[in-house]
Amino acid sequence: MNISDLDNGTGTGAGAADDAAKDAAGIDESVTAELARLRDSIDNIDAAVVHMLAERFKCTQQVGHLKARHQLPPADPGREASQIARLRQLAENAKLDPAFAEKLLNFIIAEVIRHHETIAAGEE
Numbered sequence: 001m002n003i004s005d006l007d008n009g010t011g012t013g014a015g016a017a018d019d020a021a022k023d024a025a026g027i028d029e030s031v032t033a034e035l036a037r038l039r040d041s042i043d044n045i046d047a048a049v050v051h052m053l054a055e056r057f058k059c060t061q062q063v064g065h066l067k068a069r070h071q072l073p074p075a076d077p078g079r080e081a082s083q084i085a086r087l088r089q090l091a092e093n094a095k096l097d098p099a100f101a102e103k104l105l106n107f108i109i110a111e112v113i114r115h116h117e118t119i120a121a122g123e124e
Ligand SMILES: C=C(O[C@@H]1C=C(C(=O)O)C=C[C@H]1O)C(=O)O
Pocket: 060, 063, 074, 075, 076, 077, 079, 080, 083, 108, 109, 112, 113, 116
């Protein structure tokens, strides 16, 4: 920290922070620009997640119809267990909380099973 950083602007020295250009809300423009840059990336990532989920659900819908045609149960706990173990490992390697990855996968799978039950009911 620089000694000028301790200046709150009420003293004789203005201090570096006080010299920075501010936006309408009084936030430093450099901070606003950094926030906008990060939010652009977040928006791109969110779009990718939505597109990937849409593709995943297209596949799982086909699995649902295949299962219903062949009288297979909507849920497959053995398959889910191996997916969860695999995803937890991937998460750990990627420095993502494995518990969070597991919760997210369970949330998605629960929705898929609900779809499969609906498909099976329609194909009875
Ligand atoms: C898609 C399937 O059906 C269910 C949904 C799963 C998933 O969303 O990955 C996995 C297992 C099943 O409980 C499947 O059996 O492969």
